[in-house]
Amino acid sequence: MIKKIYVPVDNSDYSDASIALAVAFARKFGSELVGSHVYAAKMHDVRFKQMEYTLPEEYQDEVELEKQRRIHDTLITMGLQLISDSYLEVMQQKCAEFEIPFEARMPEGKHFIKLVEDIQEGDYDLVIMGALGMGAVKDSLIGGVCERVVRRINTDTLIVRDLESIEERKGNILVGIDGSPESFSGLKTAIQLGHKLNRQVEAVGVYDPYLHYIVFNSVVNVLTERAARTFRFKEQEQLHEEVIDTGLAKIYQSHLEVARSIAKEEHDYALKITLLDGKAYEKILQYARKTNPWLLVFRQNRSPQ
Incomplete structure (x- = not known):
């Protein structure tokens, strides 16, 4: 019934609850789990260029600017990939504990756009994602990324709004x-x-x-x-x-x-x-x-x- 489950992760409490629920489902249904974290390296590159005019005079030379752009791009891209790896490693370890097949994905781009593309292009039977993420606003009931994703996909989606474990609820x-x-x-x-x-x-x-x-x-x-x-x-x-x-x-x-x-x-x-x-x-x-x-x-x- 549920062969493949897609789980967006971001290290938030709701993300952890989504992972726990996905693992519980996988154990019941024999499912494969796919964890995904979107990182936005190009957005940081744009921001850096927008702030170049604020750099000290010695960095305003075009040759020096180009050098700084390359350094910034390398550090940001590498850093965000390492963060994504860390987030997905948590899910991978939980899957390994119960011998659940796991695939990690790290698309680059705007969060909801890349999640929608990834889900639409995949053959997933279920998406499990937290109602809120790291950027949750106080008193919010559903986050912007979650809402935008749900409204744009046809795949069955389970929105996690309760942080209690499946056994406790x-x-x-x-x-x-x-x-x-x-x-x-x-x-x-x-x-x-x-x-x-x-x-x-x-x-x-x-x-x-x-x-x-x-x-x-x-x-x-x-x-x-x-x-x-x-x-x-x-x-x-x-x-x-x-x-x-x-x-x-x-x-x-x-x-x-x-x-x-x-x-x-x-x-x-x-x-x-x-x-x-x-x-x-x-x-x-x-x-x-x-x-x-x-x-x-x-x-x-x-x-x-």
């Missing part, structure tokens, strides 16, 4: 179901993870009947008396309450029933299902805070490149 696996093929695919992945990691899987669906009330009420305030009679507003409102709201609930309940059938027929798994009403993101947040799941599985809409 309790809770089930919560899957959002909206009837899309992606959500049912996520369900199948969740069930396979649940089997391997001994976690209960629960599917949750959310429908929103309240938006239509808001629309109706906003329309009625601007309709003329003649328009209200023409559109038979009161009759339409009653129809909405009796048919549309009930229909929405039935549609999303049917999505959950399909999910339960998939779990039973394809995986012989008794799936727990829960239907909620309201704004999807709000209700899922509330339910997650109430049930405290170990993992959330959702489909994501990708942003433009």
Whole structure:
């Protein structure tokens, strides 16, 4: 199922937690791990050139400047490569401890761009990366690199937001179901993870009947008396309450029933299902805070490149 896992590393606490989780997954699924650290040597070269005018007069000679550029470029490139080696060595040692196949990668360039390119060009089944990195801003919930990467790749991605080990963290696996093929695919992945990691899987669906009330009420305030009679507003409102709201609930309940059938027929798994009403993101947040799941599985809409 999960043959090859890609893990960006940067020596942060979230990076260490990502490595630990990837190792745990690799031991369960027999996966190969790929660790990657992006270093930005060329960016430092640009910065050096931008600051050349601030150097003492004896360094302003073009021949001397060129010499200093070469020295700076060599030292920076070598230094950043050594740092990358050190970060990846930590992961390599953990893999060696459990005889897990490991590959180290050190692309050069802008962090999120190179990670996206590396992931898109590889044949990875899963990406595991920390929500935050070394440059984390106080009170941030997700870092800029993580967000940019996730929005630009198609590979399944597990974002690590809890620093506790997989053994210490309790809770089930919560899957959002909206009837899309992606959500049912996520369900199948969740069930396979649940089997391997001994976690209960629960599917949750959310429908929103309240938006239509808001629309109706906003329309009625601007309709003329003649328009209200023409559109038979009161009759339409009653129809909405009796048919549309009930229909929405039935549609999303049917999505959950399909999910339960998939779990039973394809995986012989008794799936727990829960239907909620309201704004999807709000209700899922509330339910997650109430049930405290170990993992959330959702489909994501990708942003433009």
